[in-house]
Amino acid sequence: MVVAATHASGLAAAPELAVAAGFTYEALAHRVVFGDGTRERVADEADRLGIRRALVLTTPAQQADGEQLGRMLAHRFAAIFPEAAMHTPVGVTERAMRLIETSDIDCLVALGGGSAIGLAKALSLRSGLPQLVLPTTYAGSEMTPILGETRDGIKSTQRSSNLVPDTVIYDVDLTLSLPSAMSASSGLNAMAHAVEALYAPEANPIIAMMAERGIAALASALPRIVAARTDRDARREALLGAWLCGTCLGTTSMGLHHALCHILGGTFDLPHAETHAIILPHAVAYNACAAPQAMQAIARALGAQDASPGLFALLHRLELPTALADIGMPEGGIAHAAALAARSTYANPRRLERPALEALIARAFRGDAPMQ
Numbered sequence: 001m002v003v004a005a006t007h008a009s010g011l012a013a014a015p016e017l018a019v020a021a022g023f024t025y026e027a028l029a030h031r032v033v034f035g036d037g038t039r040e041r042v043a044d045e046a047d048r049l050g051i052r053r054a055l056v057l058t059t060p061a062q063q064a065d066g067e068q069l070g071r072m073l074a075h076r077f078a079a080i081f082p083e084a085a086m087h088t089p090v091g092v093t094e095r096a097m098r099l100i101e102t103s104d105i106d107c108l109v110a111l112g113g114g115s116a117i118g119l120a121k122a123l124s125l126r127s128g129l130p131q132l133v134l135p136t137t138y139a140g141s142e143m144t145p146i147l148g149e150t151r152d153g154i155k156s157t158q159r160s161s162n163l164v165p166d167t168v169i170y171d172v173d174l175t176l177s178l179p180s181a182m183s184a185s186s187g188l189n190a191m192a193h194a195v196e197a198l199y200a201p202e203a204n205p206i207i208a209m210m211a212e213r214g215i216a217a218l219a220s221a222l223p224r225i226v227a228a229r230t231d232r233d234a235r236r237e238a239l240l241g242a243w244l245c246g247t248c249l250g251t252t253s254m255g256l257h258h259a260l261c262h263i264l265g266g267t268f269d270l271p272h273a274e275t276h277a278i279i280l281p282h283a284v285a286y287n288a289c290a291a292p293q294a295m296q297a298i299a300r301a302l303g304a305q306d307a308s309p310g311l312f313a314l315l316h317r318l319e320l321p322t323a324l325a326d327i328g329m330p331e332g333g334i335a336h337a338a339a340l341a342a343r344s345t346y347a348n349p350r351r352l353e354r355p356a357l358e359a360l361i362a363r364a365f366r367g368d369a370p371m372q
């Protein structure tokens, strides 16, 4: 957890101000292995954790990769549970818990994106078992002490340092199969974590360095991945960027952008990463006047004149949907979403004003350019 310098106005303390006022930085404890082909070190990493009987977790789509990983774990592989799902439904977690209780499992090994890693966190919370995770998207959950779970369609989020995976193996090879569009939207999801860390109440110079480097890495890599899905150099750069952006999410509190995505995703069942990609330029435009130093850092990292237009241009360049209307949002939901957003308790540098939020969501609904 990070406790940053406080800022008298109550607005986000810009990193420069934080240096002057002093700040506290507390790193999350975990071991990270990064590189090409690193999944082949999974057995060694399992031994470091003292694992005898691992339960491998994947989504149904990644079951074959999970089974291959199981073979690499050899005698340490006890079973696979290939039912991870978006937003960590409690029913799925409870089914996996029964398997843990009857199969003498002593470690959770998740291979996949935020869904598989979310399941590992939910199971660790209930069982106390250690987690070894191999991320295959850029969502960043592996770097956070955060778990979002869904029960009867209602999502609740909790934070605890116990939720942080013990070992993270980043293997560039595992990301080569991520389709271009998913890579682009997942990468913008990651970028959003770094953007909001720059104007978070806990902003500090250490996180600001990671945020700017993370945004720059993804801004450079994602267009190259869209042009050539298996561009290994671009994949390596994007994965490093995702790591840095995930750390930003894990060590600061998020603002308007994450509040809006949480509300829109939960209320209208919109796809997670695409919602982040569409909303990001608009949320940044909303906050531009209240967080000028963060805007400069974002623009620098993008190599753009201004932060919000730079993000909107990137969204177009990545050939992603630019309108909430195109990913399933009903037009009749705009006013309701704005009302919910105005009541949100997320920390944000600019006050959350309902009419301005409604205009923001309406622009995002139509795919219009962002406006301050």
Ligand code: NAD
Binding pocket: 059, 060, 061, 062, 085, 086, 087, 088, 112, 113, 114, 115, 116, 118, 136, 137, 138, 139, 140, 141, 142, 144, 145, 146, 147, 148, 174, 175, 176, 177, 178, 179, 182, 186, 249, 272, 273
């Ligand atoms: P995901 O894990 O749901 O994956 C989406 C689909 O892509 C799945 O079918 C998966 O099997 C497939 N896939 C993943 N990697 C692949 C690859 N390399 N090649 C081919 N297919 C691949 O998607 P996500 O965006 O990574 O995660 C979204 C979830 O994570 C949401 O529930 C979100 O709330 C959560 N999340 C949590 C945190 C946190 O800190 N707790 C952070 C970010 C996201």
